[in-house]
Amino acid sequence: MSNPLISVGGLTKVFGDFTAVNGIDFDVAKGESFGLLGPNGAGKSTTMRILAATSTRTSGTVEILDKDPEQFGPLVRAHLGVVPQQDNLDGELTVTENLYIYGRYFGLSKKFIKGKIEELLEFAQLEEKRDVKVEALSGGMKRRLTIARGLVSEPDILLLDEPTTGLDPQARHILWDRLFRLKEQGVTLVLTTHFMDEAEQLCDRLVVMDNGAIMAEGSPSGLIKQYSSKEVLEVRFGSDRNKEVAPQLSQMCERMETLPDRVLMYTEDGEALLEEITKIKLHPTTSLVRRSSLEDVFLRLTGRTLIE
Amino acid sequence: MNAGIDVPQIQRFGALYIAAARLKSMSKWRTIIAAVDVGNPLFYLIAVGIGIGVLVEQGSGTSGTNGIKYIAFIAPALLANTAITGIMDETVFPTIEGFKWRKLFFAQNSTPITGRQIALGVYLAALCRAIFSVSIYYILLLAFDVVNFGISFLLMPIAVLGGGAFGALMLFAAAKIEKEDQFFNILGRLVIMPMFLFSGTFFPLSSMPIYLQPIGWISPLWHATELGREAAFDYGISSTMLLIHLTFLITMLVTGLKLATRQFETRLAK
Numbered sequence: 001m002s003n004p005l006i007s008v009g010g011l012t013k014v015f016g017d018f019t020a021v022n023g024i025d026f027d028v029a030k031g032e033s034f035g036l037l038g039p040n041g042a043g044k045s046t047t048m049r050i051l052a053a054t055s056t057r058t059s060g061t062v063e064i065l066d067k068d069p070e071q072f073g074p075l076v077r078a079h080l081g082v083v084p085q086q087d088n089l090d091g092e093l094t095v096t097e098n099l100y101i102y103g104r105y106f107g108l109s110k111k112f113i114k115g116k117i118e119e120l121l122e123f124a125q126l127e128e129k130r131d132v133k134v135e136a137l138s139g140g141m142k143r144r145l146t147i148a149r150g151l152v153s154e155p156d157i158l159l160l161d162e163p164t165t166g167l168d169p170q171a172r173h174i175l176w177d178r179l180f181r182l183k184e185q186g187v188t189l190v191l192t193t194h195f196m197d198e199a200e201q202l203c204d205r206l207v208v209m210d211n212g213a214i215m216a217e218g219s220p221s222g223l224i225k226q227y228s229s230k231e232v233l234e235v236r237f238g239s240d241r242n243k244e245v246a247p248q249l250s251q252m253c254e255r256m257e258t259l260p261d262r263v264l265m266y267t268e269d270g271e272a273l274l275e276e277i278t279k280i281k282l283h284p285t286t287s288l289v290r291r292s293s294l295e296d297v298f299l300r301l302t303g304r305t306l307i308e
Numbered sequence: 309m310n311a312g313i314d315v316p317q318i319q320r321f322g323a324l325y326i327a328a329a330r331l332k333s334m335s336k337w338r339t340i341i342a343a344v345d346v347g348n349p350l351f352y353l354i355a356v357g358i359g360i361g362v363l364v365e366q367g368s369g370t371s372g373t374n375g376i377k378y379i380a381f382i383a384p385a386l387l388a389n390t391a392i393t394g395i396m397d398e399t400v401f402p403t404i405e406g407f408k409w410r411k412l413f414f415a416q417n418s419t420p421i422t423g424r425q426i427a428l429g430v431y432l433a434a435l436c437r438a439i440f441s442v443s444i445y446y447i448l449l450l451a452f453d454v455v456n457f458g459i460s461f462l463l464m465p466i467a468v469l470g471g472g473a474f475g476a477l478m479l480f481a482a483a484k485i486e487k488e489d490q491f492f493n494i495l496g497r498l499v500i501m502p503m504f505l506f507s508g509t510f511f512p513l514s515s516m517p518i519y520l521q522p523i524g525w526i527s528p529l530w531h532a533t534e535l536g537r538e539a540a541f542d543y544g545i546s547s548t549m550l551l552i553h554l555t556f557l558i559t560m561l562v563t564g565l566k567l568a569t570r571q572f573e574t575r576l577a578k
Contacts, residue, residue, distance in 0.1 A: 054417050056577050074319060074420035079309045082418035088411040090329075092336050101329045105419035107318040108310060153419070154310040 005030050005157060005188055006051065011060035013046050013212075020046040022212035023060065028157075033189040037199045037294060038209035039306050044192035045085055047209075048161045051190065053077045065156065078106065081150030081158040085165065087142045091135035095126055095145055098134055099152055106153040116152055123178065124148040140171030144178065151182075158182065160191040164198060176201050194306050196294035208294075208301055215301040220294055227300045228292035229254055229266035233273050235284035236262045245282055252276055257299055264296070318420045326416060326429020330402060331436060345394075345441045349448045352386055353379065357452060372511070376541050383454050384536025385509040387445050387463050388529055391471025393500075394441040398434035399475050400495070403482035406430070407575060414576065423573035431479055431565065438471045439464075455540055462539035470532025473557040476564025483571040503527045508534065531556045 004027035013021040021043040028034040036044045049055035050062060053069030053076040062069055069076040089098050096117055103113035121127045124144040129137060137145065143163065150158055163179065164172040179202055183189055193199050199206050200220045208215045208223070216223055233253075237245055242263055250256045253265040253273060267273045270289030277284065298306050318325075334341065357379040364378045373381040406413035406426070413426050442464050449455045455463065485491045506516065506523040507530035513521055524530035531553040537543035538550060 052418055054414070054576060074422060075315050077418060078313050078315050078318075078420045080418070084411075084414060084418070086411060088415040090333065090412055091410065092333055097332070101332065102415070102419065104325050104328065105318075105322070105416060105421050106310070106313050107315075107321070107325070107420070108312050112310070112312055149415075153313060156309055 003030075004028055005032075005065060006034075006190065007061075007063040008047075008051075009061040011047065011050065011062060012058045013043070013050065013055070014058045019212055021050075021057075024207070024209070024212075024214045026207055026214065026217065028188065028190055030156075031186045031188055033183050033191075033202055033204045035199045035203035035206035036190075036192040036209055037194070037196065037203075037206050037298070037306075038192075039194050039298075039304070041211075042194075042209040043212035044194075044209055045161050048159055048190070048192055052080060052082045052159055078153070079156045081153065081155035083147050083150045083158065083160040083163060085161040087146045089134045089142060089146060089149070092133065094131050094133055095121070095137070096130050098145065099149055102149045103152040108153065113152065116154075120148040120151060123151070123181075125174070138171075140167050140174065143167060143171070143175060147175075147178065155187070157188045157190060160189065162192055162194070164193070164195065172198075196298070196306060199294055206294075208298055210298075210302045210304075216297065223294065223297045224292045226297075228296040230268045230292065231266075231270040232290055232292050232296060233265040233267060233270040234262050234288040234290065235265065235274075235277065236286045237282070237284050248280070248282065249277070255300075259305070264299070266292070266296070313420070315420055319422075322421045322425035323428035323432060326421065326426050327432040327436070329416075330398070330430055330433030333402075334398065334433065334437060341437070341440075345390075345444045346448075348390070349386070349445045353448060353452050353454070356382060357454070372515070374541075374543055376537075376543075377454070379452075380454050380541065381537070382510055383449055384463055384466070384540060385507065385529065385533040387442055387449070387467040388470040388532035388536060389504060389509070390441050390445050391438040391467040391532075392474045392503075392529060394438040395434045395471040395475030396478050396500075398437045399430060399479040400482045402430050402434075403479060404485075404488050407483065408488070413572070417576045423576040424569040426576075427479060427483070427569045427572040428565070431475065431568070434475055434479075435468065435472060438468050438475070442467045442471075460540040463536045466532055466536045466539060469557050469561070470528045470535075473528040473532075473560035473564065476561045476568060478564075480564055480568035480571055483568060483575055503529050528557055528560055 006028040009025050010023050011021055012019065012023050024047065036047060038044055046055065050057050050069070051064065053064065053073045056070055064076050065079055067076050093101065099117045099120060100113055103116065121130055124147065126141060126145060129141060134142065134145065164175050167175065179189065189202070191202060203220060205219050207217045216227065218226065236242070239261060242258060246258045246263060249263060249265060253267045255266040257264040265273060274287055274289065295306055361378040370376060416426050417423060446464050450457055502523060506520060507527040508524055509529065513524040513530060534545055535550065535553045538545045
């Protein structure tokens with residue numbers, strides 16, 4: 001990658017006798033939307049805090065805009081917008097007061113911030129809530145405000161830690177739309193998520209993380225192509241029978257995963273496979289043919305599901 | 309990055325940005341703060357000046373207090389104690405809130421602002437609160453004719469210095485502790501209460517048994533009170549002792565701030 005904005009090599013973070021991040025490497029290019037996908041505890045948030053130039057690393061190298069964040073913390077942070085996992089807004093202050101105070105931490109002029117606030121309120125669809133205390137906002141609104149706050153300094157890189165965790169489906173879709181707009185404007189996004197649909201929607205490229213290590217790297221479609229089949233047939237026989245019929249099913253497809261509640265059969269043609277199963281008189285209680293997703297990639301790589 | 313971001317300027321003035329934000333949050337509580345800062349001295353001046361003071365002076369006159377009215381004798385201590393509790397409120401709660409309850413410090417630290425600047429900003433805003441509380445108290449002391457207008461205005465900076473010394477240590481302690489419930493219990497019962505009672509507040513420290521006097525020696529309240537008595541009433545304290553009081557408070561303040569700023573940096577970088 002020529003002149004990446006972020007360059008990470010052999011990054012390791014140890015807390016006591018626990019290794020949260022274990023020698024990971026990746027680069028992020030300008031304008032790219034880059035994701036860290038993995039289950040809770042994979043080391044994503046720890047990595048994000050190091051990228052945000054707030055947490056220190058145990059070993060390895062990190063360069064953000066050609067600077068070591070540990071040596072040049074304030075200088076690096078001047079270029080970043082940070083959206084943490086937990087909305088750390090000041091609940092006693094109003095929406096605009098939160099944006100204003102945060103802008104002042106970047107030393108921005110009152111005049112500039114006042115203008116910027118109007119733009120951000122529109123972006124976050126919070127115009128009508130401008131003078132409302134933050135503690136009275138819904139979860140989705142708080143999230144949008146936290147993202148708007150991260151944009152007040154017009155950052156080169158926006159870091160988002162689990163941007164839609166805890167939101168209802170509608171609020172998630174609104175948020176994805178907002179993030180997609182930023183991406184179109186050329187803002188470099190780095191985000192962590194344990195939702196495979198979110199990673200597929202927002203990321204140009206991603207790494208799959210588990211236990212502090214990177215298991216695979218690529219574009220969502222590239223990873224699916226590399227680690228999974230075109231289609232997946234999901235069949236359920238009831239929790240006791242799933243295991244019983246598993247040996248018979250496994251001979252009928254390229255690869256198979258037996259989960260507690262269902263059996264996943266990987267194939268190029270799901271419908272045809274389902275027909276074959278019916279022919280040998282194994283009648284599943286329910287069946288579903290779908291295309292492969294990042295969830296299947298993760299299952300293949302780790303033998304576990306993303307959300308447990 | 310926006311072109312208006314001037315990192316060297318933030319490195320110079322960051323603590324002031326934090327202090328401004330803290331004062332904005334405090335201003336949301338202005339009615340309660342004002343009520344406490346006026347009500348508290350009023351209660352004391354009435355209860356002690358009219359009630360206990362009369363009783364003490366009937367018993368022993370003013371012989372135990374170097375010829376000073378009892379209410380005037382305890383006034384410098386009340387003033388310093390006001391600074392101490394004011395600064396404590398504005399360092400302990402915001403710090404625990406910032407690290408734990410609402411994690412506001414982590415938001416501030418994701419800008420060019422450093423942990424050191426956050427600590428100093430919280431401290432500066434707490435000093436402002438103390439100056440406000442002490443000023444109101446001083447005005448009431450004048451109104452109740454407890455002190456005379458003049459050199460006694462020195463009571464105010466002395467009280468703020470005493471509060472500042474204690475507040476710097478509290479800033480460190482609040483940043484250090486993980487479990488705030490126990491901390492509040494220990495602080496209230498084993499630090500604030502004994503300090504208030506045994507720092508020569510209501511009677512000279514020398515009238516206590518010698519084994520209790522060390523409580524006063526390590527108490528910023530005692531040092532500030534003695535300095536205040538000398539400033540306001542020519543209490544007859546030697547210049548050596550005055551120097552010791554002043555040195556003690558300044559050392560406590562500087563050490564507390566050093567520990568606090570380092571602890572803020574460490575905890576934010578975890």
